[in-house]
Amino acid sequence: MRQGDGMTLREAGALLLSVLLVGCATPRVVRLDTGQGEPLVYLPQKNAKPVVVDEAAFRKVMTRLVLDMRFSLREEAERPRVRHASWNSEPQGAGRDYGAWCSRQDSPGECLTLLEGGFTFLDAKARRQMALTFAWDGVWEGVQDAVEEIVNPLALKAMLTSALAAYMLLVVAPEPVTKLVAITLTTFVLAYLGVDAFMGLVAGWQRLSADAERAVSFQELEDAGHRFGQVIGENGARVLILALTAALSGGAASMASKGPTLPGFASAALAAETQAGFQLSAAMAGGVRSISVAEGVMTVGLAPNAVAMAARGPQKPDAPPTDSTPPSRLLDNQLPERLTGELELAQKLGVSPASVDSAQFARYANGERVKWVITEDGRLKIVPHTWKTLEIAHSVASGGRPVLAAGEAEFSVHGAKYFGIQITPWSGHYMKGASKAMNDKVVKLGRQAFAQYGITFPP
Numbered sequence: 001m002r003q004g005d006g007m008t009l010r011e012a013g014a015l016l017l018s019v020l021l022v023g024c025a026t027p028r029v030v031r032l033d034t035g036q037g038e039p040l041v042y043l044p045q046k047n048a049k050p051v052v053v054d055e056a057a058f059r060k061v062m063t064r065l066v067l068d069m070r071f072s073l074r075e076e077a078e079r080p081r082v083r084h085a086s087w088n089s090e091p092q093g094a095g096r097d098y099g100a101w102c103s104r105q106d107s108p109g110e111c112l113t114l115l116e117g118g119f120t121f122l123d124a125k126a127r128r129q130m131a132l133t134f135a136w137d138g139v140w141e142g143v144q145d146a147v148e149e150i151v152n153p154l155a156l157k158a159m160l161t162s163a164l165a166a167y168m169l170l171v172v173a174p175e176p177v178t179k180l181v182a183i184t185l186t187t188f189v190l191a192y193l194g195v196d197a198f199m200g201l202v203a204g205w206q207r208l209s210a211d212a213e214r215a216v217s218f219q220e221l222e223d224a225g226h227r228f229g230q231v232i233g234e235n236g237a238r239v240l241i242l243a244l245t246a247a248l249s250g251g252a253a254s255m256a257s258k259g260p261t262l263p264g265f266a267s268a269a270l271a272a273e274t275q276a277g278f279q280l281s282a283a284m285a286g287g288v289r290s291i292s293v294a295e296g297v298m299t300v301g302l303a304p305n306a307v308a309m310a311a312r313g314p315q316k317p318d319a320p321p322t323d324s325t326p327p328s329r330l331l332d333n334q335l336p337e338r339l340t341g342e343l344e345l346a347q348k349l350g351v352s353p354a355s356v357d358s359a360q361f362a363r364y365a366n367g368e369r370v371k372w373v374i375t376e377d378g379r380l381k382i383v384p385h386t387w388k389t390l391e392i393a394h395s396v397a398s399g400g401r402p403v404l405a406a407g408e409a410e411f412s413v414h415g416a417k418y419f420g421i422q423i424t425p426w427s428g429h430y431m432k433g434a435s436k437a438m439n440d441k442v443v444k445l446g447r448q449a450f451a452q453y454g455i456t457f458p459p
Contacts, residue, residue, distance in 0.1 A: 029041060029042070029043060029296065029297045029298070030042045030043075030044060030195060030276055030277050030297075030298045030299075030300060031297060031298070031299040031300065032277050032278065032300050032302060032307055033299060033300065033301045033302070034301075034302060034303065034304045034307060035301070035304075036304060039299070040277070040307065042276075042277035044194065044195045044196075044274070044275045044276065044277075048194045048196075048271065048274065048275055050192060050193045050194055050197060050235055050236070051191070051192045051193075051239075051264040051267045051268045051271055052235055052264065053192070053235060053238045053239060053242070053262075053263045053264055054263070055142050055238075057263035057264075058139075058142060058146075058238045058241075058242065058263065059142055059145060059146040060146075061242060061261070061262060061263055062142075062143060062146040062147060062241070062242065062245065063146045063147065063150070064261075065242065065245045065246055065249060065258065066146070066147045066150050066151055066156070066245065067150060068249050068258075069151070069245075069248070069249045124212070124213060127212045127213070127215055127221055128165065128208070128209055128212040128213075129161055129162065129165050130212075130218075130221050130225075131208055131211065131212045131215070131221040131222070131224040131225040131228070132161050132164060132165055132208065132225055132228065133157065133158075133161050133225060134221070134222050134224075134225025134226050134228075134229065135208075135225045135226070135228045135229035135232060135237070136157060136160070136161070136229065136237060136241070137225075137226065137229060138229050138233075138234050138237060139234050139237045139238055139241070140153075140157065142238075143156070143157075143241060156245075159248060160241060160244050160245065160248075163244045163247065163248060164240060164244060167182055167185055167244075168201075168202075168205040170182045171186070171202060171205075171293065172202060172205060172206060172293075175292075176290040176291060176292035176299070176301070177290060177291045177292065178289065178290045180251070180252040180286070181247050181251045181252040181255070183252075183283070183288050183289075183290070183291055184247070184252040184255045184256065184283070184284060185243050185244070185247060185255070186198070186291050187272065187276075187278075187280060187283040187284070187288060188239065188243045188255070188259070188268075189201065189236075189239065189240070189243070190272060190275060190276045191268035191269060191271055191272035191275070191276070191280050192239045192264070192268045192271070193235075193236055193239060194271070194275045195275055195276060195298065197233075197236060198293075198298075199293070199296065199298075200231055201231065201232065201236070202293055203231075204227075204228050204231030204232070205228065207224075207227070207228070208224050208225070208227070208228040211223075211224035211227070212224055242262055242263075243255065243262075246258045246259070246262075253458075253459060255284070256284040256285065256458035256459055257458050259280075259284055259458070260412050260419055260421055260458075265412075265419075266412065266419065268280065269281060269419060276298075276300070277300075277307065278300060278302055278306050278307060279305075279306050279307075279454060279456065281419045281420060281455070281456040281457075282302075282303065282305060282306035282451070282454075282456040283302070283306055284456070284458055285420075285447075285456040285457055285458055285459055286303075286459060287302050287303040287305065287306030287456065288300060288301070288302045288303075288306060289301040289302060289303070305451045305452075305454075305456075306456075330376065330402035330403065330404065331402060331403050331404070331405070331406060331430040331431070331442075332402050332430070333394075333395055333398070333400050333401070333402070333429050333430065334428075334429055334430065334432055335393075335395070335428070335429050336400065338393070338395070339395050339400040342392075342393040342395050342396055343395070343396060343399075343400070345390065345392075346383070346392055346393075346396040349387050349388055349390065349392075351383055351384065351387050351392055351396060352383075352396075353381040353382070353383060353396065353397045353398075353399070354381065354382055354383070355379070355380065355381065355382075356380060356382065356450065356453040356455070357453060361382060363384075364382060364383065364384040364387075365382075365411050365418055369384075369385040369386070369408060369409070369410050369411075370382045370383065370384055370385055370408065370409055370410075370411075371383050371384075371385055371392065371393075371394050371397060371406070371407075371408050371427070372397065372406065372407060372408070372409055372446060372449075372450075373394060373397045373398045373403045373405065373406045373430070374403055374404040374405040374406075374445055374446070374449055375398060375401070375403055375404070376401065376402060376403065376404065378404065380449040380450065380452070380453075381397045381398070382397060382409075383396050383397045385408060393429060394406050394427045394428075394429040394430055395429050398430075403430060404445060405425070405441075405442040405445040405446055405449075406425070406427040406429065406430035406431060406442065407423060407424050407425040407426055407427055407431070407442060407443065407446050408423075408424050408426045408427070409422065409423045409424070409446070409450070409457070410422045410423075411455070418455050419455070420450060420455050420456055420457030420458070421457070421458070422457065422458075423443060423446050423447060423450070423457045424443065425438075425439040425442040425443050425446075
């Protein structure tokens with residue numbers, strides 16, 4: 001072995017050892033900044049397992065997400081905008097390698113046009129995105145099988161690649177991430193994969209960017225992409241693809257509404273509390289304001305009600321009443337003549353008003369849909385929407401008395417954990433003929449009331 005080769009190996013070994021030592025000596029830390037005093041410092045659980053998205057569930061949900069898209073990727077891909085790869089003045093063989101790779105695809109002509117209109121090796125951004133394309137190789141067959149009858153798979157691949165590149169550039173920027181869709185994506189990754197995996201994703205992207213910057217051949221780009229794919233892993237790639245597809249079909253609002261339908265969402269919500277110290281449902285409802293990563297420390301700016309109990313520490317069991325400004329007037333029961341019969345029916349069925357922290361709430365919420373009111377003194381009370389096939393009136397929750405707000409709510413239930421799906425001001429007893437302003441105010445009060453108990457709803 002030549003001396004120069006020996007020095008290179010020793011240097012590489014020393015560098016690898018130093019990286020491993022630094023990684024072992026630096027625990028992951030999450031700082032939760034609520035804007036109220038010093039940030040809470042939270043240490044995630046070690047060796048936490050990711051939430052696994054199996055291939056069958058992945059394909060099923062991917063098909064549904066693509067069907068929900070409001071545009072046609074197939075038509076986009078078929079536009080006559082051919083711009084062939086160029087290799088004039090480029091590293092020898094680079095463009096030809098790209099052309100050869102495209103020739104092996106199902107639609108070679110489309111392949112040459114899908115990376116922002118074409119590929120030139122002289123463009124550093126194009127090299128990085130081309131490398132990133134290969135990161136999906138471990139799972140792309142499943143994606144293609146799920147969507148090929150709906151959209152052009154190559155067009156979808158190009159869009160997902162471009163979206164992931166834009167997202168990662170935001171994440172590694174020195175300024176905190178404040179864009180809502182990027183924050184929502186980050187919370188999904190943290191919930192499903194954990195803090196360590198997210199940090200690894202950031203480091204892997206930085207290496208891919210450096211490798212693409214130095215690459216002088218198409219093979220080097222392919223290798224860089226495959227290395228990043230190994231960092232992401234098959235499960236991580238599925239999580240990213242699902243989250244990015246949901247975002248592409250409507251941004252953060254789409255992710256918030258579709259999130260509870262993704263495979264393993266309930267488990268991911270629980271993992272977010274133990275891994276990152278915040279409530280996933282609260283984050284999806286706008287409870288997270290910013291996220292930044294620096295030197296193994298993640299700083300999350302979030303609303304106080306989004307902090308998980310795991311990060312807060314022990315709390316008093318009694319939740320306080322809603323602290324909010326009431327509407328300009330109390331809402332009267334508009335159907336008082338029915339009250340006696342409604343109360344008698346509820347008594348016969350064994351239904352009575354329940355607070356969210358009671359055992360009765362668990363019984364009623366397992367039916368997924370409830371009716372809720374906020375009483376004059378600010379207490380949140382609920383009854384089931386339907387019990388033994390019979391509808392229960394709002395007046396049962398209020399005793400027929402005036403209320404501050406009334407409506408309906410739907411939940412997703414996982415064990416002892418409840419996730420808000422939808423909250424509305426629907427009530428024939430109290431909200432009939434209400435103005436839009438009143439409806440909006442009532443929903444706001446309802447959100448605040450449920451949030452006191454850790455239940456938040458998508459926007």
